[in-house]
Amino acid sequence: MTTIIAFNFLAFVYIATAYVVIYRASSRPCVRKSVRRRTKQWRQDNRTMQKKILCLGERHVLVSLLFVMIVVLAYVKLYIS
Numbered sequence: 001m002t003t004i005i006a007f008n009f010l011a012f013v014y015i016a017t018a019y020v021v022i023y024r025a026s027s028r029p030c031v032r033k034s035v036r037r038r039t040k041q042w043r044q045d046n047r048t049m050q051k052k053i054l055c056l057g058e059r060h061v062l063v064s065l066l067f068v069m070i071v072v073l074a075y076v077k078l079y080i081s
Contacts, residue, residue, distance in 0.1 A: 004071055012064045019057040026050055 026049045 005068065008064065008067060008071075012060075015060055016057070019053060019060070023050060023053045023057075026053065 026046060
């Protein structure tokens with residue numbers, strides 16, 4: 001059981017780090033510095049992308065917490081029996 005929880009934690013940290021990297025990368029325009037202009041449309045697209053990334057991150061956290069709770073409850077149930 002401990003290996004399952006450890007593996008889940010490592011996967012959670014890896015995916016959370018990926019979300020942070022994607023979130024930060026989405027706040028930068030994908031053009032050269034000499035051409036870089038933050039237009040109104042770019043800002044709107046950026047906000048939309050960041051909202052989607054945050055939504056994915058929140059879902060991942062909730063699913064991970066539910067998984068950990070189920071594993072812990074199963075472990076406790078087996079330990080008590």
